[in-house]
Amino acid sequence: MEAIATREACGLTLAKLGRVNKNIVVLDADLSESTKSIIFAKEFPERFFNYGIAEQNMMAQAAGIASCGKVVFAHTFAIFASGRAWEQVRNGITAGGFNVKIVGSHGGLSVGADGLSHQCIEDISLMRTIPGMVVIVPSDGIETEKVIEKAVEYTGPVYIRTSRAKSPVVNNKDYKFEIGKGNLLRDGTDVAIIACGIMVEPALNAAKALAGSGIRARVINIACIKPIDKEMIIKAARDTGAIITAEDHTVIGGLGSAVAEVLGEEYPVPLKRIGVLDRFGESGEPDELFKKNGLTTENIIEEAKRIIKRK
Amino acid sequence: MKTETDQAERKLKKTACGIRRNIIKMLTESKSGHTGGSLSAVDILTSLYFYKMRYKPSEPYWTDRDRFVLSKGHAAPALYAVLSEAGYFPKEELATLRKLGSRLQGHPDRRKLPGVEASTGSLGQGISIACGIALCGKHIDKKSYRVYALLGDGENQEGEVWEAAMSAAHYHLDNLCAVLDYNGLQIDGKVLDVMNIDPISDKWRAFGWNVMEADGHSIGELTKVLDEAETVKGRPSIIIAKTIKGKGVSFMEGKVKYHGTAPTYEECEKGLCELDEYEKNINREGA
Numbered sequence: 001m002e003a004i005a006t007r008e009a010c011g012l013t014l015a016k017l018g019r020v021n022k023n024i025v026v027l028d029a030d031l032s033e034s035t036k037s038i039i040f041a042k043e044f045p046e047r048f049f050n051y052g053i054a055e056q057n058m059m060a061q062a063a064g065i066a067s068c069g070k071v072v073f074a075h076t077f078a079i080f081a082s083g084r085a086w087e088q089v090r091n092g093i094t095a096g097g098f099n100v101k102i103v104g105s106h107g108g109l110s111v112g113a114d115g116l117s118h119q120c121i122e123d124i125s126l127m128r129t130i131p132g133m134v135v136i137v138p139s140d141g142i143e144t145e146k147v148i149e150k151a152v153e154y155t156g157p158v159y160i161r162t163s164r165a166k167s168p169v170v171n172n173k174d175y176k177f178e179i180g181k182g183n184l185l186r187d188g189t190d191v192a193i194i195a196c197g198i199m200v201e202p203a204l205n206a207a208k209a210l211a212g213s214g215i216r217a218r219v220i221n222i223a224c225i226k227p228i229d230k231e232m233i234i235k236a237a238r239d240t241g242a243i244i245t246a247e248d249h250t251v252i253g254g255l256g257s258a259v260a261e262v263l264g265e266e267y268p269v270p271l272k273r274i275g276v277l278d279r280f281g282e283s284g285e286p287d288e289l290f291k292k293n294g295l296t297t298e299n300i301i302e303e304a305k306r307i308i309k310r311k
Numbered sequence: 312m313k314t315e316t317d318q319a320e321r322k323l324k325k326t327a328c329g330i331r332r333n334i335i336k337m338l339t340e341s342k343s344g345h346t347g348g349s350l351s352a353v354d355i356l357t358s359l360y361f362y363k364m365r366y367k368p369s370e371p372y373w374t375d376r377d378r379f380v381l382s383k384g385h386a387a388p389a390l391y392a393v394l395s396e397a398g399y400f401p402k403e404e405l406a407t408l409r410k411l412g413s414r415l416q417g418h419p420d421r422r423k424l425p426g427v428e429a430s431t432g433s434l435g436q437g438i439s440i441a442c443g444i445a446l447c448g449k450h451i452d453k454k455s456y457r458v459y460a461l462l463g464d465g466e467n468q469e470g471e472v473w474e475a476a477m478s479a480a481h482y483h484l485d486n487l488c489a490v491l492d493y494n495g496l497q498i499d500g501k502v503l504d505v506m507n508i509d510p511i512s513d514k515w516r517a518f519g520w521n522v523m524e525a526d527g528h529s530i531g532e533l534t535k536v537l538d539e540a541e542t543v544k545g546r547p548s549i550i551i552a553k554t555i556k557g558k559g560v561s562f563m564e565g566k567v568k569y570h571g572t573a574p575t576y577e578e579c580e581k582g583l584c585e586l587d588e589y590e591k592n593i594n595r596e597g598a
Contacts, residue, residue: 025451047451049482057474060436064443067428068452069374088436088471096430096440097422 003169006197007105007162009144011036014073015043017152022047024152025065027074029055034164035075035105055080059088059102066098071152078104078161082123090130094157101151102127107137107161108248109276109293110198110286119281119289125253127159128226134158134179135226137247137255139200140167143223146177154179163198163248165286170200170221182229188216191304192236192243196222196255199246199274199295206300217304228258230266237267242307244272246300248290251275270310272303316531319362321597323530326396327357328590331559332583333392333405339579341409344417347556347569349389351494351527352461355552356393358533359459359490368398371425377456378444380429382437383463383492384418385571390427391415399426435469438462438489442479445487445547457541460489465497467508473518479547480519487547488540489520492527494556496567515549527552560585 018024018040030053032038041048051058055076062074074081081089081104093100104123111119127135136151136158138144144162151158175183185200186207195203200221207217218240220232237243243263245256256273263271276293290296330353338344360366364377381390388408395402400414407413414424418432428444431437441460448454466472479487491511499505508514516522521543525532533552540548556570557563560582563574574582 025447049446049450051474051478052481054471054474054478056435056471057439057442057478060439060471061443061446061475061478063429064380064440064445065447065451067440067444068447070447070451087433088439091430091433092436092440095420095422 003166004141005163005166006138006141006144007036007164009141010103010148010160010162011039013145013148014040017149018044018047021071021152023069023071025070025072027051027058027062027072029053029058029076029080031076035103037073037075055085056088059085060092062100063092063096063098066100072100073103074100075103075105077118078107078120078123079118082120082126082159086126094130094133098157099155101158101160103160103162105162106164108163108198109281109289109295110163110165110248112164112286112289113283115283116280121250121276121281122253123161124225124249124255125257128253128258132156133226134224136224137161137197138223139197139221140169140171142169142171142173142175143177146175147223150177150179161197165198167198168201170204177223179224180227180229181224182220182222182232184218184232185221186217186219188218189239190216191308192218192220192240193246193300193304194220194222194233194236194243194255194259195246196225198248202297202300203246205297206304209297209301210304215304215308222255225255225258228262230262233259233262234267237263237269241311242270244274244300244303244307246274246295248295249275251277270307272307274299274303318597320530321593323357323361324593325590326361327353327530328586328593330357330389330392330396332586333402334388335560335574335579335582337388337392337405337408338573339576340406342573344388344409344573345385345571346573347496347563347566348383348463348492348494349386350558350560350563351554351556352386352389352492353558354528354530355461355490355492355533356389358530358537360393360397362534363537364459368426371399375454375456378428378441378458380437380441380444380458380460381419381431382441382460383434383466384431384437386461387417387419390419394426400424434463434466435471438472439475441487441489442475442484445479445484446482449484449486450482456486458487462489462491464491464493464495464502464508465505467491467511468506476515476518476520483545484547485544488537489547489549491549491551492554493551494554496556496565496570498570500567512551519546521546521548522551523548524551524553527554528558559589
């Protein structure tokens with residue numbers, strides 16, 4: 001499989017699953033071209049509903065449709081799914097116990113030129129706080145396909161963040177995604193890099209470069225931020241003694257915080273969270289934004305070397 | 312024929328009276344909750360549950376059931392009293408309202424109580440959920456069930472209500488009928504003073520709905536417009552039902568105070584006496 005945006009992999013998978021599962025219903029709020037829900041819409045117009053620019057109504061209607069036994073996928077940009085319609089997702093969908101999958105596309109700084117209003121760097125935090133919500137950030141096309149398949153099988157609310165930018169392949173094609181499980185991509189005993197989404201590739205690249213300096217870095221892809229794979233995190237802490245997290249998201253409340261919570265309660269070791277600091281994004285190319293905010297392979301390498309000294 | 316109709320109406324009036332008594336009792340017991348807006352909705356709910364809707368309390372998730380969504384979730388006591396009257400759960404359970412471990416939460420919780428279609432209380436969301444159910448019934452499952460939603464008047468101040476209204480007309484949801492409990496009061500005072508929603512009928516009409524008006528305490532008028540709504544094709548219907556907050560208990564009627572206040576034991580006694588008297592009058596009418 002070649003590099004593909006996770007939003008596109010999501011659209012393709014939903015269309016594929018829609019052929020066998022007639023219970024799948026897809027919704028969008030005037031962004032179907034961008035979220036790629038249009039791929040499903042074209043094939044199954046009778047099971048696709050556009051709500052126009054009205055995300056709050058779409059989320060609550062998703063709850064109503066799900067109450068009739070459907071598996072509903074509600075798409076919009078991550079900022080609107082997790083921000084504007086947060087309370088509809090909390091009270092309407094999750095507190096109602098409805099089987100709705102919320103797909104927030106265009107997550108993170110990697111959205112690029114549209115600037116801060118569209119670069120959602122808070123969605124993982126916002127969704128993670130809702131009781132019972134499963135939060136997943138797939139890293140490539142392979143993983144997105146598996147995630148969507150699992151989301152359909154699983155009964156209950158799930159938030160899935162997809163990205164606008166293309167994601168290179170980082171997972172094996174026979175990889176089996178499980179809710180609550182991480183994926184060990186590379187073994188190592190000196191330091192562990194735990195990443196999600198679009199930051200998994202730089203994490204792998206950093207590990208390769210570190211090997212050249214004699215540092216053996218473990219790389220773990222944690223797509224399922226909630227529930228998180230505590231066992232894998234504790235094992236990494238025990239085996240390596242130092243953890244780095246990397247995410248295209250604010251360091252407040254996202255993957256880094258989730259890992260910190262596990263370490264703090266279960267097995268404290270030095271931790272460095274790589275992510276957007278307490279500030280908004282701005283317009284620019286994704287790679288320029290990543291560089292400016294310290295989200296590059298080089299940043300990971302540098303922090304790995306530094307954290308090893310803190311052990 | 313008229314006598315038969317009168318008799319049926321009298322029966323519904325008596326049912327409504329019993330429901331009012333249970334609301335007063337359960338709120339007194341819980342010491343908190345929304346009295347005024349529960350009482351204003353009683354005749355509407357009675358007309359829906361004991362005249363119009365098709366459902367099976369023994370099979371709460373029967374797929375062909377008509378659905379009711381209480382968008383003004385704070386009127387939960389009225390819904391609970393009606394559901395227990397309909398046989399969804401024993402009446403004794405009403406005394407557990409708002410107590411720890413109860414299925415009767417302060418606002419309806421779908422996961423806890425069969426018969427509750429949506430967890431509501433956050434205003435504006437219930438009408439959207441009702442639209443979703445209607446959309447699924449009409450366009451996906453092609454079923455003949457109807458969906459009813461009860462809105463508060465102040466609730467119309469929420470933007471989501473209008474998003475929902477727009478989408479229901481867009482998708483021609485003629486299996487959807489909303490009822491607006493227009494009692495004119497909200498927490499901070501008169502709806503007119505806090506944030507005027509009028510001319511409310513014109514607004515719903517402009518959004519493409521079939522709009523009807525009724526006295527929200529006249530069982531006769533309510534059952535008539537509910538029947539009429541069913542004949543309207545191609546668009547959703549809304550009944551603007553003029554009501555009185557606290558209806559049925561004279562000293563609560565039209566009082567903002569009782570929006571979110573439960574009766575004291577004394578008030579409860581007084582209220583129950585008034586309702587007993589009212590029921591006697593209904594019986595006399597029938598004699």
